[in-house]
Amino acid sequence: MITAYLFPGQGSQFVGMGKELYDSNPDAAAYFDKANDLLGFDLKEIMFEGPEEKLKQTEFTQPAIFLHSVALFKTLDATPDMVAGHSLGEFSALVACGAISFEDALKIVRRRGELMQQAGTDNPGTMAAIIGMDDEAVEKVCAKATEQTGKEVIAANYNCPGQLVISGYKEAVEKAVEIAKDNGARLAKLLPVSGAFHSTLMQPAFDGLKAQLEELEISEPGCPIYSNYNAEPTTDPDEIRLNLLNQLLNPVRWTQTLYNMHNDGVEDFVEIGPGKVLQGLVKRTLKDVNISGHH
Structure with missing residues (x-):
């Protein structure tokens, strides 16, 4: 049975996200605490207590969803056959398949959120x-x-x-x-968003993230990752780097990604992270597959 793990993007956040996980699982809690140390502000508090207005700001939303997804994945002892993430979720997926470290990904996700929010202000x-x-x-x-x-x-x-x-x-x-x-x-x-994401209006975010992505250490992942940019699988670190950058200015090809994963033999899809958005999308795209989730 071939299993694909999927990771959600912006829009899946809610106040209180991750709190149950934090309280019940010491291994997961360690990731939340480590994230606060790395970021230098209390992301955990924003996730658990809000206010919603603050959690909805792209610069906080992105690290919050990433942290929830990765901490959850790390508690599952799972070995994916393939992974994909919706927009921001691509970073969670890359940590899950071993291509980038949690620490490096968190820093770049935080920066990506700040840059996308700024690009939304500069290019409304x-x-x-x-x-x-x-x-x-x-x-x-x-x-x-x-x-x-x-x-x-x-x-x-x-x-x-x-x-x-x-x-x-x-x-x-x-x-x-x-x-x-x-x-x-x-x-x-x-939609109530703070910018025109995945379009050329994100050019300032692309320019700002380029140098950081060029320095990011990317290893060969343990399984293929299907990228938003072209919906194709890859295990090549250089391709992964390019896909992460191109993703900012180009469409998220999620429908095509699901079709391609299914054509490559996936029967089980598992969504990891807050909400059930991707489970809904799988159900509306593919008929004869199993879909479940960990939240």
């Missing part, structure tokens, strides 16, 4: 969810909105068939929402 943009249209239809809607406004909007998260998130300049995203509604989308609505 937004994102919207489009439900009930196929991929190609959404891509056409984005192309039309870009043409009409002269500003970029692209399909940024291919989450599952009929559920995409678009990203770009505010007026272009608003125009795309309008066009999608006119063209029969079941739902098209703006």
